[in-house]
Amino acid sequence: MTDQTDRLGARGDDVYAALMAAHEGLTEAESHSLNARLVLMLANRVGDADAVIALIRDAADMTGKDA
Amino acid sequence: MAYDYQPFPYVPPPGLRGPEPRHPVAIVGAGPIGLALAIDLAQRGVAAVVLDDNNVVSVGSRAICWAKRTLEIFDRLGVGERMLNKGITWKVGRNFHGADEVYSFDLLPEDGHKYPAFINLQQYYVEEYLIERAQELGIDLRFKNRVVGHEDKGDHVVLTVETPDGSYTLEAAWLCACDGAKSPTRDRMGLPFEGQTFEEHFLIVDVEMAESPFGSDVPERWFWFHPPFHPGQSALLHAQPDNIYRIDLQLGPETDAATEAAEEKVLPRIRAVVGDRPFRLDWMSVYKFRCARLERFVHGRVLFVGDSAHVVSPFGARGGNGGIQDVDNLGWKLAAVLGGAAGPDLLDSYDTERVHAADENILNSTRATNFMTPKSPIEALFREEVLRLSHRHSFARRLVNSGRLSLPAVLPGYDKGDAPVAPGTAMPDAPLSDGWLIERVQGEFTLVGFGDIALPEVPGVRRLGIGQTGAPYPCCTSPGDVAQARYGAGWAYLFRPDGHVQAAFRDPTAELVAAEVARAFGPNAEVTP
Numbered sequence: 001m002t003d004q005t006d007r008l009g010a011r012g013d014d015v016y017a018a019l020m021a022a023h024e025g026l027t028e029a030e031s032h033s034l035n036a037r038l039v040l041m042l043a044n045r046v047g048d049a050d051a052v053i054a055l056i057r058d059a060a061d062m063t064g065k066d067a
Numbered sequence: 068m069a070y071d072y073q074p075f076p077y078v079p080p081p082g083l084r085g086p087e088p089r090h091p092v093a094i095v096g097a098g099p100i101g102l103a104l105a106i107d108l109a110q111r112g113v114a115a116v117v118l119d120d121n122n123v124v125s126v127g128s129r130a131i132c133w134a135k136r137t138l139e140i141f142d143r144l145g146v147g148e149r150m151l152n153k154g155i156t157w158k159v160g161r162n163f164h165g166a167d168e169v170y171s172f173d174l175l176p177e178d179g180h181k182y183p184a185f186i187n188l189q190q191y192y193v194e195e196y197l198i199e200r201a202q203e204l205g206i207d208l209r210f211k212n213r214v215v216g217h218e219d220k221g222d223h224v225v226l227t228v229e230t231p232d233g234s235y236t237l238e239a240a241w242l243c244a245c246d247g248a249k250s251p252t253r254d255r256m257g258l259p260f261e262g263q264t265f266e267e268h269f270l271i272v273d274v275e276m277a278e279s280p281f282g283s284d285v286p287e288r289w290f291w292f293h294p295p296f297h298p299g300q301s302a303l304l305h306a307q308p309d310n311i312y313r314i315d316l317q318l319g320p321e322t323d324a325a326t327e328a329a330e331e332k333v334l335p336r337i338r339a340v341v342g343d344r345p346f347r348l349d350w351m352s353v354y355k356f357r358c359a360r361l362e363r364f365v366h367g368r369v370l371f372v373g374d375s376a377h378v379v380s381p382f383g384a385r386g387g388n389g390g391i392q393d394v395d396n397l398g399w400k401l402a403a404v405l406g407g408a409a410g411p412d413l414l415d416s417y418d419t420e421r422v423h424a425a426d427e428n429i430l431n432s433t434r435a436t437n438f439m440t441p442k443s444p445i446e447a448l449f450r451e452e453v454l455r456l457s458h459r460h461s462f463a464r465r466l467v468n469s470g471r472l473s474l475p476a477v478l479p480g481y482d483k484g485d486a487p488v489a490p491g492t493a494m495p496d497a498p499l500s501d502g503w504l505i506e507r508v509q510g511e512f513t514l515v516g517f518g519d520i521a522l523p524e525v526p527g528v529r530r531l532g533i534g535q536t537g538a539p540y541p542c543c544t545s546p547g548d549v550a551q552a553r554y555g556a557g558w559a560y561l562f563r564p565d566g567h568v569q570a571a572f573r574d575p576t577a578e579l580v581a582a583e584v585a586r587a588f589g590p591n592a593e594v595t596p
Contacts, residue, residue, distance in 0.1 A: 004460040012465045016449075017434055023445045031445045062455060 077211040082235035093239035100373030100390040101245030102197035107398030109204040120213035127350040128189035130387035134473040138182040154186030160288040170464040181503040250375035262359025266320040267440040273349040290469035296339040324353040377425035379432035382470035399564035424476035438468035486571030487555040497550035509566040518556030523577035
């Protein structure tokens with residue numbers, strides 16, 4: 001697995017805060033839908049299918065593991 | 068060894084015997100903020116009277132992390148070196164997830180600064196040193212003088228003060244409320260103090276131990292998410308002088324503060340952190356916190372400074388440090404208004420600039436506290452995945468938020484321009500042949516030429532040339548030309564008395580520089596140096 005280096009810098013906190021704010025007050029089902037939509041939108045924004053598929057594998061690879 | 072709390076003497080104030088002449092400034096509260104403000108004003112020839120209901124320094128270590136910018140301000144107030152010598156210097160922080168270190172940071176990777184990124188020093192030492200400095204300056208410090216009322220008369224304030232010998236009234240042109248997070252002045256005025264309250268309880272404990280829990284002689288800041296010794300919560304470890312260590316443990320929302328503060332509950336928690344090292348319990352407290360501020364810090368003749376104006380959670384060390392920066396911003400302005408060099412509307416810029424800084428501090432400390440205490444299952448889920456990813460991916464380490472540590476805010480309303488140091492920025496330090504740049508610049512309007520650039524003579528503006536010769540003003544060099552590298556050779560900078568860049572010039576004419584001084588004083592300024 002390759003290290004995903006930081007590309008957001010100090011603005012990462014802004015992105016994280018916006019994400020938490022978007023989830024505020026949602027039910028669990030609504031949060032799931034929001035996450036699914038957002039993943040699909042971000043995948044399109046990355047625009048490189050091979051890169052997106054590699055990221056999907058990397059993320060899926062962590063399922064059920066400690067870290 | 069436990070700190071030896073020495074009571075300061077109560078002296079019956081002259082106001083008990085008859086009316087006192089009107090004071091230029093009355094400061095309510097002899098904590099770090101009130102004392103620093105009194106010292107700043109005294110150094111500018113303004114004799115403030117300081118009123119405090121108590122007669123000892125801070126009980127408990129309370130604020131311990133003092134940031135570089137604060138130390139630079141303390142340097143100007145004549146106490147910086149003493150604090151540095153006594154304090155514990157640290158610059159490396161480590162974040163752990165479980166037992167694994169996932170991320171470390173070095174807060175000051177470059178040399179050539181008089182002060183380090185941070186020192187840890189108990190608030191009682193900070194207050195002790197400030198009080199000694201205030202006494203050296205002959206400041207009128209009145210202990211056991213409780214302000215119980217005040218009335219704004221438009222051009223002055225009348226205070227009612229209670230002492231062990233009865234009450235008296237006192238007049239001051241300005242009242243500075245430095246009376247802390249629970250400010251009685253603020254309550255008396257019925258001013259809303261709104262923001263976010265966090266439901267989590269935290270246990271904060273100081274222990275004295277001969278052996279360092281860091282496992283080396285280098286003190287650092289260690290933060291754990293899900294520490295093995297305190298499952299499901301977070302923990303923070305800091306070193307203080309006198310072999311005292313600060314341990315901060317998250318307890319969760321559903322706890323009873325009084326039960327948690329009982330020694331039989333606390334001791335096993337501490338043993339879980341420090342193992343079988345012998346220790347002595349020095350001080351502890353269970354608390355919740357909030358992030359809030361006043362809408363405005365200036366209310367007629369009453370000025371709010373420090374925690375009375377704004378409070379933050381402790382993660383990021385933005386409370387005490389933010390308050391000292393309030394003082395730095397206010398001191399020269401209040402002195403200018405009292406001296407007639409500026410109109411009272413110069414104080415509006417204190418309001419604008421420090422409200423802006425308070426918002427930045429509140430934003431950062433709210434985010435850190437939210438990260439530490441997820442308030443919904445989805446927030447907890449994102450937090451867990453960030454922590455899991457942080458073991459493998461450096462982008463996620465950047466999102467791990469155990470506190471974004473105090474940095475000075477950039478002043479609003481300044482154009483960035485293309486100079487290496489943007490206007491509105493707190494000055495970066497640099498070594499000089501005979502000391503440090505901060506020592507030569509802070510305190511007064513100062514025009515500095517870096518490298519080959521001539522400085523005009525402007526009334527009320529001190530000049531300094533770096534790496535120049537033959538100029539009709541003081542000059543020095545910077546070893547390794549570090550100052551020129553930081554500020555850009557061939558640039559001149561005008562600094563405000565609070566060490567912030569007012570303007571940068573390629574061609575500093577007397578007219579341009581004078582116009583910038585006038586701008587710093589506000590639109591209705593009568594600049595008569």
